[in-house]
Amino acid sequence: MKNLGNQREPPPSRRAFLRYSAAALASPWLLRGLPVQAASGPGKVAPSPPTTPWLDELPPLRRLLPLNLDDFDPAPTLDANNHGGRGPEAGRNRHQRYEAITAQFGISYYEMHARQGLWQFHSEYPPQPIWGYCTRDARRGLIEPPSIPGPLFIARYGKPAMCRIYNDLPATASDGIGTPEISTHLHNLHSPSESDGFPGDYYSAGKSGPTLGGPGSFKDHFYPNLYAGYGQYPPLGDPREALGTLWYHDHCLDFTAPNTYKGLFGLYLLYDDLDSGDESTGLRLPSGDYDYPLTFIDRRFDASGRLVFDQFNPEGTLGDKVVVNGKIEPYLRVKARKYRFRLLDAGPPRFYSFVIADAGGRQLLPFDLIANDGNLLPKPLRQQTSVSIATAERADIVVDFKGFEGRELYLFNRLRQTSTRLPDDLEIPGTPVLKFIVGASAPDFSQVPDTLRELPPISAAELKRAKVRRWVFARKGGMWTINDQLVDVTQPRAIIPQGSGEIWELVNPGGGWQHPIHIHFEEGQILEKRLGNKVVPIPPRQQGRKDVYLLEENTTLRLFMRFRDFDGKYVMHCHNMIHEDHAMMLRWDIQKV
Known part of the structure; x- marks a missing residue:
C-alpha cells in the first residue's frame, strides 16, 4: 500500500540519537515542544498516599451510543477527506473492501472523542485531569465527559461499524505526561491496516505521524466485524476464528504507555450466534448485567494524590495502586448467581495472579476459565482457583455466587512485583483489590457447557x-x-x-x-x-x-x-x-x- 502525501511530521530522529547517546532520550519530547517531566529512577519514586479501602462503588460502564449517518458532518467517505492535508480528516489510506462488505452487510455508525476531563480515582484523592475516550449523544446534543475505562463498545459479527474518532486533546500535556497526538488501536480485531491504529499513524489537528498522509481533527475507522478467512468461508468467515473480549487503546509512537496511563483505553465486546450475549441461545453463558468487564491498571500518585509517571526512563514507573475500572479499592454489588467477568490487564507494566476468597484470603472460591485473550477455549477449565494475566492479556472467568447471599468476598492479587521488568513471586494471601458484596439470589438461566469453541485445524x-x-x-x-x-x-x-x-x-x-x-x-x-x-x-x-x-x-x-x-x-x-x-x-x- 502507498504512503500518502507530504503534509506530515518528519520521522522522529529519536532512534538515530539513541544509537549513540543516552542523553538523547528526551529528544522527541523536546522536538514536539512538550513539557519535560523530571526523570527519576525506579527506586526514587515515593509511595502513593494511603487510601481507605471499600469506600467507592464501581460506577456503571457507559455504552458507546450508535448514531445515524445524518449525524455526521462531513459524512464518512471511502477515501480520507484530506489526502495531502486538505480537509478535516487525517490522511489515512482508502478503506479496504469497504464497498463489497457494506453492500452485503450494511454498516452502523459510532463516534468517540479523546478529551481531557476530571476523574477521581478514590474519594480521598482529589479530582484530577485525565485523558479519556467519550461518546457523543446526538439526541441530547452533547459529548459525555471522558471516563476510565472509556465507553463500552458492543458489537456483533456480521454487523460492520464505522467509528469516527476525534482528537480533542489540549495542545500540550500540562502535567508533562503523554503527547496530544493519538492513534487508536482496536486490539486485536481482524481489521484493515488503515483502521488498525498503527503507531506511526498518529494525528491531531496540527500534526501527523510519518506513515500518515496529513493531520486532521478526526480519523474514520472501519471495523468489518467479520471472522478471519471470510474470503475462504463465506459469508462471514471461519467462526472458529471468533474473538469476544477485545479492547481499544492509544498506540501513538513513543507514547503508548503515558497516553494509556492517563486513561485512553476501553473495552470492545464482540458477539456471534455461539457466544450470543443471550442466556437463552447459543452457549447460554452469563449475559446482560451478568457479563461484566473488569479492567486492571497500576498507577502511582504523588503526595497530593495526583498521577506521576516517568516517560523518559526505559524502566518507566511501577504503580503501587491497582485501579479497577478507574477506582482504587472499590466494591461491586453482585447477585447470588453466575457472572462472567472479563478480566483485562491494561498495563502499563504490572502482572497479576488473581484469586477470589474470603477476607482472610484463604477460603478460595473456584471458577470456570472459559476464554484467553478474547478467545473462547475449546473446553472450559473447571474448578480453577487462580488466573494469571500479563499486560494486554485477557481472561474470561465464570464465577457462581450462589450460596454466598449476604457475604463479602474479595478479589486478591497474589503476584508481588517490585520492578517494571517482571513479577517477583507469589504471596499469600496477597493484596485485595476489589470487594464483592453478594446480595439476594436472582434468576439464572445461564450455563457453562462442556464444549465452547472449536479450534481451527493446522495441517x-x-x-x-x-x-x-x-x-x-x-x-x-x-x-x-x-x-x-x-x-x-x-x-x-x-x-x-x-x-x-x-x-x-x-x-x-x-x-x-x-x-x-x-x-x-x-x-x-x-x-x-x-x-x-x-x-x-x-x-x-x-x-x-x-x-x-x-x-x-x-x-x-x-x-x-x-x-x-x-x-x-x-x-x-x-x-x-x-x-x-x-x-x-x-x-x-x-x-x-
Missing part, C-alpha cells in the same frame, strides 16, 4: 511450507530491541504474501525481564514452548488462540499464524508499554499477491 502441509522467522527480544545500549534493532515504523522488517501461513519463533534469552509479545491483526496458536533447550508442556490456558504471548526468561515460543483478507502495515511489540515505547517494536507488512 501438516501448512506447517511444511510455512516460512520460519526468528525474533529475539533483548536489550542493547540501555534500550529494548528486537533482533538487536530499534523500531523504525517507516520500514517493514518482514513482508508477508497475503494468504500465506508462517511460523514465528519468539525468543527471550534472559537477562531479568519478561515480555508479553503482541502481534497485531492475526491470532496464532502456540506449537512448542522451550525453556532453554528443553521442550516443556504448553499450559492448558495457552493452548487456545492467542494474540499476546508471554515470553518468560530463557524461553522460546514457536507459533503458527495465517495472514489473510487485507494488506498493509502492522506491528509486533512487547506490550509492557514501557518496553514498547523504548523501541521494542517492529513493523511487518502483508503484501497483496
Whole structure:
C-alpha cells in the first residue's frame, strides 16, 4: 500500500540519537515542544498516599451510543477527506473492501472523542485531569465527559461499524505526561491496516505521524466485524476464528504507555450466534448485567494524590495502586448467581495472579476459565482457583455466587512485583483489590457447557511450507530491541504474501525481564514452548488462540499464524508499554499477491 502525501511530521530522529547517546532520550519530547517531566529512577519514586479501602462503588460502564449517518458532518467517505492535508480528516489510506462488505452487510455508525476531563480515582484523592475516550449523544446534543475505562463498545459479527474518532486533546500535556497526538488501536480485531491504529499513524489537528498522509481533527475507522478467512468461508468467515473480549487503546509512537496511563483505553465486546450475549441461545453463558468487564491498571500518585509517571526512563514507573475500572479499592454489588467477568490487564507494566476468597484470603472460591485473550477455549477449565494475566492479556472467568447471599468476598492479587521488568513471586494471601458484596439470589438461566469453541485445524502441509522467522527480544545500549534493532515504523522488517501461513519463533534469552509479545491483526496458536533447550508442556490456558504471548526468561515460543483478507502495515511489540515505547517494536507488512 502507498504512503500518502507530504503534509506530515518528519520521522522522529529519536532512534538515530539513541544509537549513540543516552542523553538523547528526551529528544522527541523536546522536538514536539512538550513539557519535560523530571526523570527519576525506579527506586526514587515515593509511595502513593494511603487510601481507605471499600469506600467507592464501581460506577456503571457507559455504552458507546450508535448514531445515524445524518449525524455526521462531513459524512464518512471511502477515501480520507484530506489526502495531502486538505480537509478535516487525517490522511489515512482508502478503506479496504469497504464497498463489497457494506453492500452485503450494511454498516452502523459510532463516534468517540479523546478529551481531557476530571476523574477521581478514590474519594480521598482529589479530582484530577485525565485523558479519556467519550461518546457523543446526538439526541441530547452533547459529548459525555471522558471516563476510565472509556465507553463500552458492543458489537456483533456480521454487523460492520464505522467509528469516527476525534482528537480533542489540549495542545500540550500540562502535567508533562503523554503527547496530544493519538492513534487508536482496536486490539486485536481482524481489521484493515488503515483502521488498525498503527503507531506511526498518529494525528491531531496540527500534526501527523510519518506513515500518515496529513493531520486532521478526526480519523474514520472501519471495523468489518467479520471472522478471519471470510474470503475462504463465506459469508462471514471461519467462526472458529471468533474473538469476544477485545479492547481499544492509544498506540501513538513513543507514547503508548503515558497516553494509556492517563486513561485512553476501553473495552470492545464482540458477539456471534455461539457466544450470543443471550442466556437463552447459543452457549447460554452469563449475559446482560451478568457479563461484566473488569479492567486492571497500576498507577502511582504523588503526595497530593495526583498521577506521576516517568516517560523518559526505559524502566518507566511501577504503580503501587491497582485501579479497577478507574477506582482504587472499590466494591461491586453482585447477585447470588453466575457472572462472567472479563478480566483485562491494561498495563502499563504490572502482572497479576488473581484469586477470589474470603477476607482472610484463604477460603478460595473456584471458577470456570472459559476464554484467553478474547478467545473462547475449546473446553472450559473447571474448578480453577487462580488466573494469571500479563499486560494486554485477557481472561474470561465464570464465577457462581450462589450460596454466598449476604457475604463479602474479595478479589486478591497474589503476584508481588517490585520492578517494571517482571513479577517477583507469589504471596499469600496477597493484596485485595476489589470487594464483592453478594446480595439476594436472582434468576439464572445461564450455563457453562462442556464444549465452547472449536479450534481451527493446522495441517501438516501448512506447517511444511510455512516460512520460519526468528525474533529475539533483548536489550542493547540501555534500550529494548528486537533482533538487536530499534523500531523504525517507516520500514517493514518482514513482508508477508497475503494468504500465506508462517511460523514465528519468539525468543527471550534472559537477562531479568519478561515480555508479553503482541502481534497485531492475526491470532496464532502456540506449537512448542522451550525453556532453554528443553521442550516443556504448553499450559492448558495457552493452548487456545492467542494474540499476546508471554515470553518468560530463557524461553522460546514457536507459533503458527495465517495472514489473510487485507494488506498493509502492522506491528509486533512487547506490550509492557514501557518496553514498547523504548523501541521494542517492529513493523511487518502483508503484501497483496
